[in-house]
Amino acid sequence: xxxxxxxxxxxxxxxxxxxxxxATIRLLALQGLLVGAIxxxxxxxxxxxxxxxxxxxxxxxxxxxxxxxxxxxxxxQAEEDRESTPLVNTTVSLLVAAALVVAAYVVASPLVALAxxxxxxxxxxxxxxxxxxxxxxxxxxxxxxxxxxxxxxDNGIDAIAFLATLGVPFVVELGxxxxxxxxxxxxxxxxxxxxxxxxxxxxxDLRELHE
Amino acid sequence: MVAPIAAPVAAAAGAxxxxxxxxxxxxxVAAAVCILAAGAGLAARVGSGHVFxxxxxxxxxxxxxxxxxVIGAVGxxxxxxxxxxxxxxxxxxxxxxxxxxxxxxxxxxFLAAMALAVLADNxxxxxxxxxxxxxxxxxxxxxxxxxxxxxxxWKYVVICSFGITLAxxxxxxxxxxxxxxxxxxADALNLDTLSAHAAHFNPAVTRLAIGLLFxxxxxxxxxxxxxxxxxxxxxxxxxxxxxxxSGVLLSVAFSILLRVRVISDAALGSGFLRVAFLVAGLATxxxxxxxxxxxxDFKRLLAYSSLEQMGLISVAAAAGTRLALAxxxxxxxxxxxxKAILFISAGQLQHAHNSSLIADVSGVIARSRLLGAALAIGLLxxxxxxxxxxxxGELAIARGMAGAQLAVPLGVAAALLLVGFVAIGRHxxxxxLGPAAPGAPSLAVxxxxxxxxxVGVVAFVVLGVVGGPFEHLLNTAATALGAT
Numbered sequence: 001x002x003x004x005x006x007x008x009x010x011x012x013x014x015x016x017x018x019x020x021x022x023a024t025i026r027l028l029a030l031q032g033l034l035v036g037a038i039x040x041x042x043x044x045x046x047x048x049x050x051x052x053x054x055x056x057x058x059x060x061x062x063x064x065x066x067x068x069x070x071x072x073x074x075x076x077q078a079e080e081d082r083e084s085t086p087l088v089n090t091t092v093s094l095l096v097a098a099a100l101v102v103a104a105y106v107v108a109s110p111l112v113a114l115a116x117x118x119x120x121x122x123x124x125x126x127x128x129x130x131x132x133x134x135x136x137x138x139x140x141x142x143x144x145x146x147x148x149x150x151x152x153x154d155n156g157i158d159a160i161a162f163l164a165t166l167g168v169p170f171v172v173e174l175g176x177x178x179x180x181x182x183x184x185x186x187x188x189x190x191x192x193x194x195x196x197x198x199x200x201x202x203x204x205d206l207r208e209l210h211e
Numbered sequence: 212m213v214a215p216i217a218a219p220v221a222a223a224a225g226a227x228x229x230x231x232x233x234x235x236x237x238x239x240v241a242a243a244v245c246i247l248a249a250g251a252g253l254a255a256r257v258g259s260g261h262v263f264x265x266x267x268x269x270x271x272x273x274x275x276x277x278x279x280x281v282i283g284a285v286g287x288x289x290x291x292x293x294x295x296x297x298x299x300x301x302x303x304x305x306x307x308x309x310x311x312x313x314x315x316x317x318x319x320x321f322l323a324a325m326a327l328a329v330l331a332d333n334x335x336x337x338x339x340x341x342x343x344x345x346x347x348x349x350x351x352x353x354x355x356x357x358x359x360x361x362x363x364x365w366k367y368v369v370i371c372s373f374g375i376t377l378a379x380x381x382x383x384x385x386x387x388x389x390x391x392x393x394x395x396x397a398d399a400l401n402l403d404t405l406s407a408h409a410a411h412f413n414p415a416v417t418r419l420a421i422g423l424l425f426x427x428x429x430x431x432x433x434x435x436x437x438x439x440x441x442x443x444x445x446x447x448x449x450x451x452x453x454x455x456x457s458g459v460l461l462s463v464a465f466s467i468l469l470r471v472r473v474i475s476d477a478a479l480g481s482g483f484l485r486v487a488f489l490v491a492g493l494a495t496x497x498x499x500x501x502x503x504x505x506x507x508d509f510k511r512l513l514a515y516s517s518l519e520q521m522g523l524i525s526v527a528a529a530a531g532t533r534l535a536l537a538x539x540x541x542x543x544x545x546x547x548x549x550k551a552i553l554f555i556s557a558g559q560l561q562h563a564h565n566s567s568l569i570a571d572v573s574g575v576i577a578r579s580r581l582l583g584a585a586l587a588i589g590l591l592x593x594x595x596x597x598x599x600x601x602x603x604g605e606l607a608i609a610r611g612m613a614g615a616q617l618a619v620p621l622g623v624a625a626a627l628l629l630v631g632f633v634a635i636g637r638h639x640x641x642x643x644l645g646p647a648a649p650g651a652p653s654l655a656v657x658x659x660x661x662x663x664x665x666v667g668v669v670a671f672v673v674l675g676v677v678g679g680p681f682e683h684l685l686n687t688a689a690t691a692l693g694a695t
């Protein structure tokens with residue numbers, strides 16, 4: 001389990017580091033695979049078929065469907081929009097990410113203290129994913145990179161849920177996944193409309209409404 | 212209890228499979244009336260306890276009944292006005308038949324999601340329903356397909372998804388705390404289980420969870436600092452949808468914070484969330500009032516006035532006395548109906564003038580008695596004149612806060628409300644009074660818009676004058692929310 005958590009951290013660094021959106025989407029798929037691996041591995045370990053099934057479903061959704069939806073959007077875009085344009089440079093981004101990982105260990109410490117054995121020890125990794133997702137959300141200025149940031153955030157929460165409590169009740173997981181899928185589809189359509197209206201997907205063009 | 216969710220879903224399905232446009236328009240109205248009737252039925256049935264349906268999937272208590280009544284009432288007015296709104300848009304070709312069908316599908320889905328949010332028993336399902344309201348309204352905000360509406364939609368979806376994602380993280384952490392306090396995994400997130408086990412929750416973990424839930428659902432309720440989506444989305448959406456978002460969606464999101472408050476008070480004592488409600492509420496009031504003063508757009512004016520009301524509601528939630536909570540719920544009801552009247556009227560003005568600038572509109576009373584009267588009554592009620600419900604609500608909140616030793620925040624809130632009063636009054640009189648500008652367009656109101664406006668105004672006056680039957684319901688709801 002710690003191996004999976006370590007893998008998640010490495011992928012996270014990759015996402016912060018890369019600017020090429022196609023590569024970022026591949027890393028996002030890998031991240032989804034690792035998140036799904038948590039319930040899959042412990043499901044097989046405990047002989048719990050239902051949990052393993054949830055793991056497979058998570059992998060299909062997060063490692064196949066989400067990245068494929070994003071990749072379809074990317075294909076239609078011009079060269080300049082295939083790269084994210086962060087507000088801060090890569091070195092600073094990596095330093096901020098490192099600081100956020102430390103912060104995640106501090107914030108998650110009460111959870112770890114409550115259940116010091118087992119997978120809960122790795123919960124801070126999920127918090128680090130959430131924090132870095134927030135950081136990506138505010139520091140990237142392209143429509144697609146904001147969508148990716150929201151997905152990183154969501155992957156992080158799912159990782160926390162699986163590491164801390166072996167997932168939330170099935171009806172909640174179902175509702176949450178459906179919502180994320182639909183939100184992703186809506187943001188995809190909006191990106192397309194943005195292209196038609198503004199001729200690009202730079203979010204700095206969105207500044208007509210203000211006080 | 213299933214009706215308030217099933218009826219709008221059926222209406223949405225009808226619109227989707229291509230029911231005629233008159234027919235599906237009225238099906239939407241019928242669905243909203245159904246929610247209203249279910250709210251009234253549940254209010255009588257639940258008494259001061261609660262009832263379940265589908266095992267423990269749905270749970271209705273007095274708060275659910277109050278919220279269903281508000282959703283149903285505002286929903287009825289909004290869907291009724293939508294019939295005329297869409298006819299006008301189709302007639303002057305500012306929308307297409309397929310966009311109108313999309314509108315008639317999404318509005319009932321939006322109503323169903325809100326009904327589920329106030330009826331679900333599981334905090335995770337409540338969360339999913341609230342996120343579903345964002346999804347249902349995204350394309351409604353973008354209905355007009357202009358650059359501004361696209362920008363508003365993008366901000367709305369990204370900020371609300373982000374906020375609501377934090378609430379999901381809070382839900383997961385609370386689930387963790389609940390399981391470690393001995394709840395069984397299947398019902399660890401049910402409201403009653405959470406309150407029953409709350410005393411044994413680990414305080415540090417619970418503080419983290421409650422904080423995340425507060426920020427998350429607070430984003431959806433428009434509380435500072437994540438309020439920036441609100442005015443954009445509410446001003447760009449079609450007028451009846453603005454009425455729904457401003458009048459009920461904000462308060463539905465807030466009603467969930469009231470449920471979180473019950474759990475938080477049991478686990479952490481009443482001090483923890485009280486500070487959060489006070490700080491967020493006063494900050495929201497301050498931001499809203501300062502943006503009201505210099506406002507130039509009347510739809511944004513209405514949006515910021517909703518923000519102002521949410522700030523006041525949050526301050527009232529901090530008091531936590533029975534009087535303050537009952538006043539808060541009355542405020543939610545009065546504000547919902549007032550905003551329905553005002554946004555429907557504002558939609559008519561915007562259409563006639565092809566502009567939503569306050570400066571472009573003058574002499575409304577002289578030009579159309581119906582619109583002038585509706586706008587005047589709505590605004591008078593909104594700023595807190597008697598005999599309307601908001602006056603009684605604000606009075607109850609003030610007395611409740613004074614009783615809870617919150618005199619200083621009460622004074623600050625009252626001062627801010629006074630500034631808001633002057634600002635809305637000044638903008639309102641400029642639009643309503645005075646002679647019509649030469650060459651001003653005629654303000655003809657079609658029958659299908661006039662009818663809901665008249666009904667809305669009558670309902671608003673009745674709610675203010677005859678508060679009696681509601682008083683008991685609001686008091687039981689406040690008691691069920693753990694009022695002290």
